Amino acid sequence: MAQNTIHRLLRPLLLWRLRHISDRVYLILVSMVVGLLAGLAAVLLKTLVHDTQKMLNAWVPGQYQVFTSSFYPIIGIALTVLFTRYFLDGNLGRGIGPIIYNIARQGSVVPRSKLYSQLVSSFLTVTFGGSAGLEAPISVTGSAIGSNTSRVLRIGRRERRLLTGCGAAAGVAAIFNSPIAGVLFAVEVILSELSAAYFVPLLISSATATVVSKALYAGQPFVLITTSWPVDAVPLYLMLAVFTALLSVYMIRVYFWADKYFEQLPGTFRKVLLGGLALGGLVFLFPPLYGEGYNIVQLLLGGRAEQLVNGSLFDVFQEQSVWLVLLVAAGSMLLKVVATTITIGSGGNGGMFGSSLFAGALCGFVFARLINMSGLYPISEVHFIVLGMAGTLAGVVHAPLTGIFLIAEITGGYALFVPLMVVTSGSYLITRYFEPYSVYTRKLVQKGVYVNQDRDRGLLAQLDVASLTQTDFLPVRPDDTLGELVQTFRHATRNLFPVVDADGHLHGIVSLDTVRDALFDDEHYNTTRVQDLMSPPPAIVRPDDTLLDTLRCMEQLDAWALPVLSLDDRYLGFLLKSTILANYRRQLIKESEI
Numbered sequence: 034m035a036q037n038t039i040h041r042l043l044r045p046l047l048l049w050r051l052r053h054i055s056d057r058v059y060l061i062l063v064s065m066v067v068g069l070l071a072g073l074a075a076v077l078l079k080t081l082v083h084d085t086q087k088m089l090n091a092w093v094p095g096q097y098q099v100f101t102s103s104f105y106p107i108i109g110i111a112l113t114v115l116f117t118r119y120f121l122d123g124n125l126g127r128g129i130g131p132i133i134y135n136i137a138r139q140g141s142v143v144p145r146s147k148l149y150s151q152l153v154s155s156f157l158t159v160t161f162g163g164s165a166g167l168e169a170p171i172s173v174t175g176s177a178i179g180s181n182t183s184r185v186l187r188i189g190r191r192e193r194r195l196l197t198g199c200g201a202a203a204g205v206a207a208i209f210n211s212p213i214a215g216v217l218f219a220v221e222v223i224l225s226e227l228s229a230a231y232f233v234p235l236l237i238s239s240a241t242a243t244v245v246s247k248a249l250y251a252g253q254p255f256v257l258i259t260t261s262w263p264v265d266a267v268p269l270y271l272m273l274a275v276f277t278a279l280l281s282v283y284m285i286r287v288y289f290w291a292d293k294y295f296e297q298l299p300g301t302f303r304k305v306l307l308g309g310l311a312l313g314g315l316v317f318l319f320p321p322l323y324g325e326g327y328n329i330v331q332l333l334l335g336g337r338a339e340q341l342v343n344g345s346l347f348d349v350f351q352e353q354s355v356w357l358v359l360l361v362a363a364g365s366m367l368l369k370v371v372a373t374t375i376t377i378g379s380g381g382n383g384g385m386f387g388s389s390l391f392a393g394a395l396c397g398f399v400f401a402r403l404i405n406m407s408g409l410y411p412i413s414e415v416h417f418i419v420l421g422m423a424g425t426l427a428g429v430v431h432a433p434l435t436g437i438f439l440i441a442e443i444t445g446g447y448a449l450f451v452p453l454m455v456v457t458s459g460s461y462l463i464t465r466y467f468e469p470y471s472v473y474t475r476k477l478v479q480k481g482v483y484v485n486q487d488r489d490r491g492l493l494a495q496l497d498v499a500s501l502t503q504t505d506f507l508p509v510r511p512d513d514t515l516g517e518l519v520q521t522f523r524h525a526t527r528n529l530f531p532v533v534d535a536d537g538h539l540h541g542i543v544s545l546d547t548v549r550d551a552l553f554d555d556e557h558y559n560t561t562r563v564q565d566l567m568s569p570p571p572a573i574v575r576p577d578d579t580l581l582d583t584l585r586c587m588e589q590l591d592a593w594a595l596p597v598l599s600l601d602d603r604y605l606g607f608l609l610k611s612t613i614l615a616n617y618r619r620q621l622i623k624e625s626e627i
Contacts, residue, residue, distance in 0.1 A: 060192060064199045064234035067182055068241030071175035071203035075242065076250040078152050078171055079208065085160045086324065102162055103317040106376070107309025109161025113154045114305050114380035121150050127382050129169050129473045132176045132201070132223065137477075138497070141194040142184070147177035151382065158381035162323045164312060164372030166387020168208055175200030176223065179238075195231055198224040202235050203242035210246050211442035214435055215239040221432040222473060262452050266412055270420065270452050273400055274459025277421055280396050281389075281428025281464040284370040285472050288385065291371065292476075295378030308379020315372050320344045321365040322372045326391035329365070333398050333418050334444075338362070355406075359399060366395035385472050389429040390422045397421020419444050420456045427457040428464035431471035493580045496616050501580075502597045502606040508533040509563050511540050516558035518543070518566070529594055529607065532567045537603040539596055541567030570596050574608050584613060 089105065117125045126147065135143050155170035179200030183193035198219040206215030216235045224231070298304050316322050321329045321341055332340050341361045373388040401417035404410060423436035430436075436457045441447050470478050507521055508531045521530065528545035541564075548566050571590045574583055574597045587595065587610050597605040 072242030072245030165383020169384025175204030277424030278463035291374035393425025
């Protein structure tokens with residue numbers, strides 16, 4: 034249904050193309066359409082979530098909202114699980130990782146179900162207080178719009194990759210009214226490259242989505258926070274970079290530890306029950322963990338940090354409010370990633386983008402408040418709040434430029450560019466030392482999918498061992514005689530022969546070059562066996578091995594072919610270096626065409 038709707042909307046573009054419009058102009062027109070659709074999707078989701086949350090809270094008296102807020106999340110997670118099971122056959126594909134995989138391994142073909150699945154599931158989760166951000170679902174929806182638009186219009190592979198990035202950029206731009214940050218997010222996280230041909234469509238798509246957001250939705254509003262910064266505070270900026278880096282490492286590691294725990298936990302609705310109760314308990318103790326948390330960021334930037342304790346159990350200790358605020362802020366900062374992983378792991382949908390901004394804001398606030406309380410040096414708390422947001426986002430997502438320009442655009446703090454560069458670059462470099470991969474790519478790398486590394490690695494990642502395995506090598510038996518081997522040679526087109534038993538297990542290989550002298554020894558045709566002539570393979574390859582590692586192995590062993598064995602050690606074929614290089618060249622040609 035969604036695909037048919039897109040086809041009807043894009044029919045004029047398809048007709049225009051048939052009238053021989055310039056390819057570059059046509060691509061720009063399509064990027065505008067992708068930006069328009071992604072912007073509308075972002076505005077729709079944000080508006081529905083916020084309006085529905087207001088309706089849910091309006092009928093509950095203020096003194097009881099802390100209890101209902103603790104109960105709502107389990108409802109949202111349960112509804113998301115039911116939607117996933119009965120409408121998506123249990124396949125939701127949470128987060129941006131699957132989109133990066135689609136681009137790296139599947140030619141930027143994003144499933145059509147993601148045109149609506151991320152919107153509906155994240156709406157159900159976050160509306161009822163799921164402690165996660167909407168940025169990842171919106172970005173995925175935008176990517177799906179870009180990919181499926183290109184498929185409807187029969188656009189080439191490289192352009193499809195670009196339009197997938199355009200959709201992601203447009204989604205982020207529409208949420209925050211930040212077109213430059215949207216472009217940089219697509220470049221750093223989704224596409225991992227920026228060429229001149231990419232830049233203009235990305236910018237136009239992002240700008241179009243921002244116009245839509247400006248017209249229909251106010252964006253994520255933050256206040257204008259500064260006009261200058263003190264040079265004397267540079268050492269403190271460096272210290273904040275260290276703190277945000279440590280927070281980023283903590284968030285990445287906790288996220289994947291909890292993700293692994295929930296994967297091993299049996300029973301879908303058992304996860305819902307345990308996760309919903311755990312999340313409700315966290316929200317009951319620390320109300321700032323409810324929902325996305327941007328309202329808490331607004332309180333901090335507005336100088337109303339004392340309101341963090343409102344509605345919590347700690348509210349009764351008003352006489353200790355100075356330390357109480359710091360306690361609630363620090364607890365919320367450290368537990369935000371726990372709440373997010375519980376939300377996602379138990380069946381909800383959302384992302385770490387918004388959670389990183391939330392935790393970073395609290396980190397900057399706690400850091401600045403402690404410095405001011407010590408009396409060492411008076412600093413502006415709002416400066417450090419937004420710097421903490423940028424530093425933590427740069428560390429968790431591994432996107433320092435996105436952190437810099439996002440904060441500059443949504444706060445109007447362009448005067449803070451130098452402090453933003455100091456904090457984000459420091460946080461990014463330190464985080465990369467401890468965690469080489471971002472929260473989006475670490476799981477992919479563990480599965481052997483290398484992304485965001487270099488061009489060669491990226492091109493090879495689009496190929497796999499199974500599809501390149503050659504099966505036209507004639508097998509021989511270990512107990513075959515030399516005479517039978519000679520007869521096999523007569524009908525072979527290859528000069529390499531796998532020695533395989535009746536169960537399909539590889540015992541060795543026989544090369545025509547190494548047994549050439551024995552072929553003329555006809556006196557031993559009936560006495561010499563293949564097992565006497567075979568040699569062990571220099572190495573073996575598994576179907577799940579990466580081609581980059583395989584090529585390195587071939588170079589080290591000076592081998593032109595290696596046998597491929599299944600996981601149960603059965604012979605499948607041979608992988609040739611020439612085959613890998615030939616397919617690499619084809620990928621390179623495809624990527625260069627635009």
